[in-house]
Amino acid sequence: MTFNPLAEKGIPLDRQIRNWRELDVEPIDPDAADPYTRCRIIVLNGIEVEAVLFGHMFGRTCTDPEIRRELAYVRYIEAQQQKAVNWLLPGIPSALETTIAYEQVAVDLTAWIARMEPDPYLKQAYEFGVLEDFDHLYRYANLFEMIERRKAEKVVDGLTEVMPGRPTKAEHRHPYDNVREPYDRNTAAPLSKLHALTVMAAEQQTMNFYMNVGPQYMEPIARQLYQEIGMIEQEHVTHYESLVDQGESMWEKLLNHEYNECYMYYSFMTQETDPKVKAVWELHLNMEIGHLQQAADWFRRHDGRDPAEVLAPELPQPVRFEPNKEYLRHLLATQMDLTTLGEGYVTEMHERFEQMQAQVHGGEEPASERVIDEHRERFGYEYRLETEGPHPVDWLRDPGGEEKK
Ligand SMILES: [Fe+2]
Ligand SMILES: [Fe+2]
Ligand SMILES: [Fe+2]
Ligand SMILES: [Fe+2]
16 A cells, blocks of 8 residues: 555644643553553654754744744644653553663664665664664663562563663763764665654654653662663764764755654554554644645745655555564674774774773773672572573573573
């Protein structure tokens, strides 16, 4: 089935403002909901947060008062969409439970995108990053059991494995080495542009979430772990945002943003199992079509180009949430010891990396290591969820893996 949002009617912009009753969405049931429904909510919230922030950046650099008013209008609608989406999350889970869901999103969304990405350099960027969020999931899962006495399998529901990835300790790179080479806006596949925007938005929201919830904890180990992983998420935002061609005009960027919003709502609408949530995705898709028309109009007027030159003629194959266990095990077995040097990837621990490590760790073990040690001390084992057998990397096999079973 093909779908071209540029050819659809959508909801006109002047009919998109909602009242409080319409914004007061019913949250999903935390016990009965599909974990991937929660993942879709988290991604689309990140997409809407990016829409709002991008709208602000655009407004701050735009000298035309008429455009600034129009930007303020559509940004208000994006902000309402963000409220409707994020308020689908139930109030019961702790910030840590939501954190585990955020890392599950980072793992299964980025792995899917890596699998589908046609450009090898971009694919490598996603494969590199996913092993780091995979490790965060494992560190937070140990913290979760330690401070809440609950198990991460209740959150990820066996869809995503929990075990070490590239150790968080080794993810603290020199900032120069987090800047990648961008795709070329004139030759990149439309799908590549959408992938980069989506992962960038998801990581940005993760960065913002950790910087806000981290200090709410009392336990020192929790505060320290959020600080440490929060710094990695900022590295990830740099890593992914640098993939997006900086030479795109703001009109082109806005067009790509709105097209991506259409793509993501369409994708998740086709996969959604919860009918009430699906209705929100469908409504928002129809709103985004209205935003896209305005962005396309501006692109023609101000950039003097036809949107068809930069957008796909129809939406690419939908993004899906599904288990990526075998793919992740393959990456663990082959890309664990990569780091970055300049815009590329290397396996040796180069000088700039070593210097950064020495500066940031100050000769001590970071919280990401201590959380595992403390968990082992208290419980006699470390928390893992290895549904497909032992860890594919020998030195990362669970030391207590046999006794546990
Ligand atoms: Fe939106
Ligand atoms: Fe992460
Ligand atoms: Fe991340
Ligand atoms: Fe939009």
